[in-house]
Amino acid sequence: xxxxxxxxxxxxxxxxxxxxxxxxxxxxxxxxxxxxxxxxxxxxxxxxxxxxxxxxxxxxxxxxxxxxxxxxxxxxxxxxxxxxxxxxxxxxxxxxxxxxxxxxxxxxxxxxxxxxxxxxxxxxxxxxxxxxxxxxxxxxxxxxxxxxxxxxxxxxxxxxxxxxxxxxxxxxxxxxxxxxxxxxxxxxxxxxxxxxxxxxxxxxxxxxxxxxxxxxxxxxxxxxxxxxxxxxxxxxxxxxxxxxxxxxxxxxxxxxxxx
Numbered sequence: 001x002x003x004x005x006x007x008x009x010x011x012x013x014x015x016x017x018x019x020x021x022x023x024x025x026x027x028x029x030x031x032x033x034x035x036x037x038x039x040x041x042x043x044x045x046x047x048x049x050x051x052x053x054x055x056x057x058x059x060x061x062x063x064x065x066x067x068x069x070x071x072x073x074x075x076x077x078x079x080x081x082x083x084x085x086x087x088x089x090x091x092x093x094x095x096x097x098x099x100x101x102x103x104x105x106x107x108x109x110x111x112x113x114x115x116x117x118x119x120x121x122x123x124x125x126x127x128x129x130x131x132x133x134x135x136x137x138x139x140x141x142x143x144x145x146x147x148x149x150x151x152x153x154x155x156x157x158x159x160x161x162x163x164x165x166x167x168x169x170x171x172x173x174x175x176x177x178x179x180x181x182x183x184x185x186x187x188x189x190x191x192x193x194x195x196x197x198x199x200x201x202x203x204x205x206x207x208x209x210x211x212x213x214x215x216x217x218x219x220x221x222x223x224x225x226x227x228x229x230x231x232x233x234x235x236x237x238x239x240x241x242x243x244x245x246x247x248x249x250x251x252x253x254x255x256x257x258x259x
Contacts (some may be wrong), residue, residue, distance in 0.1 A: 035213050036067035037091065037220075054091040054247050057222075063221050064089060065209065070174050071180040073220065075207045080206055084224030088243045090250035091220040094258065099154075101168055101177040101216055104210055105256045108181050110152055111136065119248030123240040130248050137161070144168045148196045149186070154245065157198070158190035171212050178211035182195050191238070198227045198238060206246060208253070221250035251252060 007179065043053045043064075055155040057063060060079040065072055079087065107113070133153040140147055145167035153159045164182040183206045189199035203226040210219050223246030229238050 008219040016032075021217065030088075035216070035218065036072075036094075037064045037218070038066050039064050039091075040145070043205075047091065047093050050093075052090055052251060054090050054251075056243065057087045057089055059087070064091060066175065067209070067211070067218075069204060071209050071211075073181070075209055075220075078205055078207065079222065079224050082203065082224050082226055084226045086225040086227060086239055086242045088223055088246045090219075090247055090254075092216045092254045094219055094254070096130065096176070096212055096215050096217050100257060101212075104253065105145060105166055105168050105179055105181075106224075107253060107256050108164070108179075108208070109146055109148070111150055111164055113250070114152075117248055117252040119244050121240060121244060123237065130245055130252075133159070142167065147198050156192045156241065157179065158168060158192060159187075160185050160189045161187035176212040179208070179209040181210075182206065196228065198229070198234075199225060203227070205244075206249065219250075219254055221246075221253075223249075 028234065039047075039053065043055070053064075055064065058075055062190050063076060063079065065075065076126050111134050112129050114134050118124075118127045119130050121128055131152050131154050133151070136149045137149040137151055139149075140164070145165065148164045150162050150164065151159055152162055162183055162185050163182045164181075165180060168179050170175050170176075171178040184202055185199060185204045186196050186201055188195065188201055189204065191198040204224070206221070206223040208219070208221045210217055212218075223242075225238075225242045227242065
């Protein structure tokens with residue numbers, strides 16, 4: 001019986017994850033060698049089945065990404081400096097194929113296409129649009145990608161300015177490319193229902209680092225928000241609104257590049 005490298009790698013990953021789950025192994029043992037992630041065994045098993053892992057995280061110290069290099073360090077440094085009170089990460093493993101990183105970059109660059117993304121509100125038990133407006137203010141090329149300034153709106157918040165940036169570069173992990181994406185609010189974000197300024201400029205950041213690891217592309221997205229929640233009075237409402245959108249955005253990008 002002949003097993004290709006790709007198939008063998010998938011079987012090895014699945015076997016490792018399931019074995020750790022059965023044994024209740026430590027987090028460091030739950031992820032196969034070569035994947036720079038620190039996860040519980042049950043999360044590794046979910047990745048092995050092709051599912052995305054979504055985790056609410058307390059601080060930058062608890063982020064699952066253990067990769068080294070400029071992009072990984074920039075991501076962790078941003079979260080550390082932000083000190084968010086709402087923080088979530090979305091992780092998936094996508095079978096590696098030619099042009100996948102470039103395809104992801106194109107979809108991220110289509111900022112007007114963000115309007116079609118839907119998210120599920122756990123609080124209201126219904127679907128809402130992630131954004132109902134994304135208006136491009138400026139667009140410029142940068143090495144390996146673009147920077148795009150927009151004015152956008154998402155209920156139940158006021159309109160706000162945002163800067164999107166993405167870059168594709170040669171991977172430091174062998175052949176292939178990697179991608180680093182970030183977005184940050186450039187204007188304040190008001191909470192319409194209470195008439196307060198919930199987020200100051202620069203206090204909401206979403207980042208994505210996608211890179212090759214063996215037969216896989218590791219998709220690692222993280223979003224953090226440092227928000228004024230009226231000393232906890234509206235914490236649950238803001239948490240649902242912000243974390244739901246982070247999960248919806250990265251979940252939509254995973255589905256779009258799987259298609």
